[in-house]
Amino acid sequence: MKLRYTLGLGLILVGLVQVAMTLDFPKRIQAGSAFSLPTSGNGKAVLYIAGPAQVLRRNVRLGENIGFSSGELHNAGHLVAILVGPSSSEQAQFDVVPAPQPATMSFLAKPSRLPVDLHDGISGVVYVFDIFRNLIVDPLQVSFQLSGVQGSVPSHVMQTHDGVAWVKLYSPSKAGAAQFQATVGNVTDARVIQLVPGDPCNLRMSARQSGQRIELQTDPVRDCSGNSVPDGTIVSFTETYDGDQATVDVPLKRGVARTDVPAHDGAVISVATGVVMGNEIRWGAGQR
Amino acid sequence: MSGFLPVFSPKKVPLSACLILITLMTSGFEQSTVRVEPTDSVGPRVMEKQTETAVVQDYLGAWQSLTRAMQENKADGLDAYFVGVAKEKLADTIREQAKLGIQTRYQDQGHNLHFLFYSPEGLSIQLEDTVEYDVQIVDHDKVQGIQHVHSRYVAVLTPTEVRWKVRIFEEVPE
Numbered sequence: 169m170k171l172r173y174t175l176g177l178g179l180i181l182v183g184l185v186q187v188a189m190t191l192d193f194p195k196r197i198q199a200g201s202a203f204s205l206p207t208s209g210n211g212k213a214v215l216y217i218a219g220p221a222q223v224l225r226r227n228v229r230l231g232e233n234i235g236f237s238s239g240e241l242h243n244a245g246h247l248v249a250i251l252v253g254p255s256s257s258e259q260a261q262f263d264v265v266p267a268p269q270p271a272t273m274s275f276l277a278k279p280s281r282l283p284v285d286l287h288d289g290i291s292g293v294v295y296v297f298d299i300f301r302n303l304i305v306d307p308l309q310v311s312f313q314l315s316g317v318q319g320s321v322p323s324h325v326m327q328t329h330d331g332v333a334w335v336k337l338y339s340p341s342k343a344g345a346a347q348f349q350a351t352v353g354n355v356t357d358a359r360v361i362q363l364v365p366g367d368p369c370n371l372r373m374s375a376r377q378s379g380q381r382i383e384l385q386t387d388p389v390r391d392c393s394g395n396s397v398p399d400g401t402i403v404s405f406t407e408t409y410d411g412d413q414a415t416v417d418v419p420l421k422r423g424v425a426r427t428d429v430p431a432h433d434g435a436v437i438s439v440a441t442g443v444v445m446g447n448e449i450r451w452g453a454g455q456r
Numbered sequence: 457m458s459g460f461l462p463v464f465s466p467k468k469v470p471l472s473a474c475l476i477l478i479t480l481m482t483s484g485f486e487q488s489t490v491r492v493e494p495t496d497s498v499g500p501r502v503m504e505k506q507t508e509t510a511v512v513q514d515y516l517g518a519w520q521s522l523t524r525a526m527q528e529n530k531a532d533g534l535d536a537y538f539v540g541v542a543k544e545k546l547a548d549t550i551r552e553q554a555k556l557g558i559q560t561r562y563q564d565q566g567h568n569l570h571f572l573f574y575s576p577e578g579l580s581i582q583l584e585d586t587v588e589y590d591v592q593i594v595d596h597d598k599v600q601g602i603q604h605v606h607s608r609y610v611a612v613l614t615p616t617e618v619r620w621k622v623r624i625f626e627e628v629p630e
């Protein structure tokens with residue numbers, strides 16, 4: 169009788185030892201870090217780790233540590249773990265969080281070409297990633313800087329929210345190629361932004377007699393910030409005389425536009441480019 | 457799970473004026489509820505209603521394709537809704553599953569969507585999704601366990617020729 173009780177108790181104890189299998193994951197593990205998990209119990213088991221970010225199956229011996237090497241769990245995400253032993257299973261959930269150091273960024277600068285002096289004309293958006301291309305959602309300082317055409321403009325420091333930082337900037341008043349740079353930690357990325365002159369400003373022409381014709385020539389055509397309007401921009405000269413109107417479209421060459429029109433006393437000559445009107449000349453005897 | 461039905465009928469619930477509740481019928485499983493929080497404060501770009509609707513629909517479509525691809529171990533099932541790093545990482549998981557003979561079955565139970573960011577030039581939208589689902593791990597056709605998951609995802613979607621696609625898809629701790 170005693171022997172039967174002892175055997176029964178022994179079997180129960182063995183059973184208890186077998187079910188006393190534990191799976192104790194830390195709540196958070198940094199992506200790519202090495203770690204090990206103690207296990208209890210005895211016998212063989214299979215550990216499953218699964219989530220959209222990663223999946224893993226490992227044969228383990230209960231009572232020994234389960235080791236994870238550096239880089240093994242590298243994708244950030246929420247993972248479920250199931251340890252399936254000989255007679256029972258244990259479950260756990262944990263997060264793999266991004267490494268804190270930024271390693272890469274996705275920098276979107278728009279547009280790549282725009283006129284000078286435009287309010288909120290340039291936008292920059294940065295998404296910050298760790299070395300495993302996990303989006304780092306903890307706040308980070310991102311510095312945006314525009315340089316190259318007017319020296320360096322003071323940088324704008326923005327904080328990331330959920331991994332993204334953005335900025336809108338005034339486009340500088342000097343035309344040329346500007347460098348738009350974003351920096352987070354030791355990571356820098358740059359985009360070239362071409363600043364082109366704005367609409368012409370103070371369009372002005374002069375006229376002089378040349379035989380039976382009037383020679384017309386603009387002053388160097390510039391925008392309101394003093395940048396030369398690019399050659400090829402069309403300037404329209406219009407002569408109105410006796411109810412008739414004649415227009416000559418001329419591209420800018422070396423910053424000025426030239427043409428000639430028939431000389432008529434009393435003719436009115438105007439100049440325009442795009443939506444910008446220039447001065448007007450009334451041709452008369454006194455101007456010959 | 458085999459995912460959402462491709463067509464769902466939005467159902468307004470007078471629970472709160474600022475919430476839209478959409479009930480999705482999932483095939484073979486119970487209903488999955490989708491709640492979209494108001495987009496008034498999303499910025500810096502103003503989000504038009506059509507954009508919001510399209511993004512929500514495409515994001516839910518992405519979940520549908522994800523659950524199907526994970527269950528069937530077919531990485532190309534992701535192509536229609538995922539792009540870039542999100543697609544690469546999910547495809548890696550699926551390939552690894554196939555190699556190990558594992559399947560994961562996701563039973564979607566609810567999404568609470570909150571738009572976080574609409575970029576100034578309109579080329580990216582970030583949202584967070586507090587999602588609930590059950591995940592079942594199947595090893596060579598034997599179910600090894602099922603767990604209920606409640607977690608927060610951050611997703612970034614970018615426009616493509618036909619739809620918004622998920623470019624970043626990451627669960628972040630709540």
